Amino acid sequence: MLPLERNGLSAQQVKEALHMVHGVSRMRFRYDLLDSNNQFKRTLTNVLSASVTHDALADIKRRAKFTIVDDGTIDFLSDRIKPYVLLDVPASPNVPGSKPGVAEFPLGVFLLTTPPRKARADGSVIREVEAYDLGQVLRDDKVTDRYTVPAGSNYIKAVSDVLTSAGITMQNLAPTDKVLPADRDWEPGTSKAQIVNDLLAAINYFSLWFDGDGYAVARPYTNPASRPVDYVYRNDEESVILPEVEQALDLFDVPNRWVVYTSEADGVPLRSVYTNDNPSSPTSTVRRGRVITAPPIQVEAPDQETLDSIARRIAFEQSQVYEKVQFETAIMPIHTHMDVLRFEFKALGLSENYLETGWSFDLRVGARMKHTVRRLIYL
Structure with missing residues (x-):
C-alpha cells in the first residue's frame, strides 16, 4: 500500500479524511520557494493558481503550472517551487487515542521558466509559469x-x-x-x-x-502482475470516484498474420508466415473471419527454425494491447510513479488491477483529480 501515515497521523486516519468518512475533507495548499540547492527560502503568498501533472511515460515525468503575481522577489533562473497539499485530518473514532492534525503531501520540486510579464486591469503584473521536475x-x-x-x-x-x-x-x-x-x-x-x-x-x-x-x-523493473496493490478504488459507500469513467480497448487494427523474412546477400533468403488461428483469441482469423496482415518485417536469422521462432515472438509481442481506463476522483495527493491500483467500478463491470501511468489535478478546493491507468491484455 502507499504510505499514508505522516506528520504523526496514522494511515487509517489519513485514509478516512481522504475518503471523507467523517464529513467533507478540508484541503489547503502551500508553495515553498527553494534555492538552486533545494534549500527553503520562504513560503510564497503570491501564487494565484497552480496544477500538477505526472506522466510516467514521458521523459520529464512531473510538470506544473503556476500563475504568479510578479512582485520581483523570485529569481526565475535559479529558484524552485515545491507545492504541497495540506489535508486537515480529524481524530477518528476508529483509531483509539488518535488526535487531529494536518497531513502534508509534497508534490514535487519544479524548475521555473521565464514567461512574459502580463499587466492586468487592477494594475498587478502576473506570470503564467510552466515548470518542470529536476529531470x-x-x-x-x-x-x-x-x-x-x-x-x-x-x-x-x-x-x-x-x-x-x-x-x-x-x-x-x-x-x-x-x-x-x-x-x-x-x-x-x-x-x-x-x-x-x-x-x-x-x-x-x-x-x-x-x-x-x-x-x-x-528502482528495478517489476512486472505489475507480480506487484502488490498500492491502493484500491471502488465505488462503494466510501467511494471518491466520480461517475464519468471511460474504458478503451481498441482491437480494430491488431494483426492476425505476420510475414518475417531474411535477405542474405550470400545465402538463400528465408521466409516465415505465422497466422493466429486460435479460436479462443478474439483477434484470430477464425474469430474475426478475415485476415489482417502486419507489414512484413526483415530480420537476421541463421536458419528456418530460428526465423520461425522469431516470427512467433513478434506475433506474441504485437498481439499485446492495453486496456486503458480514465477516471476522476476527489484530490488524492498520495500517488507517486507507476502505482498499481485495484479499480472496481460496477457500471462497467471493472474489477482488475491496473498500472497508473498518469495523474493530474488543479491545486484548488473542490478540484477533480484525473487518473489514467492501463492493463496489458494478451490476445
Whole structure:
C-alpha cells in the first residue's frame, strides 16, 4: 500500500479524511520557494493558481503550472517551487487515542521558466509559469567530451556519479551488485539523462524519476502482475470516484498474420508466415473471419527454425494491447510513479488491477483529480 501515515497521523486516519468518512475533507495548499540547492527560502503568498501533472511515460515525468503575481522577489533562473497539499485530518473514532492534525503531501520540486510579464486591469503584473521536475536538469546538462564508464564499475554507483556531476545530490537509488562487463562510452553532446537511463536499462531498472520531495529515484523493473496493490478504488459507500469513467480497448487494427523474412546477400533468403488461428483469441482469423496482415518485417536469422521462432515472438509481442481506463476522483495527493491500483467500478463491470501511468489535478478546493491507468491484455 502507499504510505499514508505522516506528520504523526496514522494511515487509517489519513485514509478516512481522504475518503471523507467523517464529513467533507478540508484541503489547503502551500508553495515553498527553494534555492538552486533545494534549500527553503520562504513560503510564497503570491501564487494565484497552480496544477500538477505526472506522466510516467514521458521523459520529464512531473510538470506544473503556476500563475504568479510578479512582485520581483523570485529569481526565475535559479529558484524552485515545491507545492504541497495540506489535508486537515480529524481524530477518528476508529483509531483509539488518535488526535487531529494536518497531513502534508509534497508534490514535487519544479524548475521555473521565464514567461512574459502580463499587466492586468487592477494594475498587478502576473506570470503564467510552466515548470518542470529536476529531470530537466539532466536533459539540459550534456557531456562535453566522450564519457566513459569503465568495465567493472557498479551500475548504480555510475548512475550516482552522473547525477552528482549534474548537481543532483538528493538520491534514492536501489543498490545492485551488477557491474559493467566492458567499457561503455557516449559521444560528446549526449545528455546526462540519456546516460543515466541507458545504465538503468542495462540492469532492467525503470527509467529515473523524481518524487514529491525532489529525490531522484531508481528502482528495478517489476512486472505489475507480480506487484502488490498500492491502493484500491471502488465505488462503494466510501467511494471518491466520480461517475464519468471511460474504458478503451481498441482491437480494430491488431494483426492476425505476420510475414518475417531474411535477405542474405550470400545465402538463400528465408521466409516465415505465422497466422493466429486460435479460436479462443478474439483477434484470430477464425474469430474475426478475415485476415489482417502486419507489414512484413526483415530480420537476421541463421536458419528456418530460428526465423520461425522469431516470427512467433513478434506475433506474441504485437498481439499485446492495453486496456486503458480514465477516471476522476476527489484530490488524492498520495500517488507517486507507476502505482498499481485495484479499480472496481460496477457500471462497467471493472474489477482488475491496473498500472497508473498518469495523474493530474488543479491545486484548488473542490478540484477533480484525473487518473489514467492501463492493463496489458494478451490476445
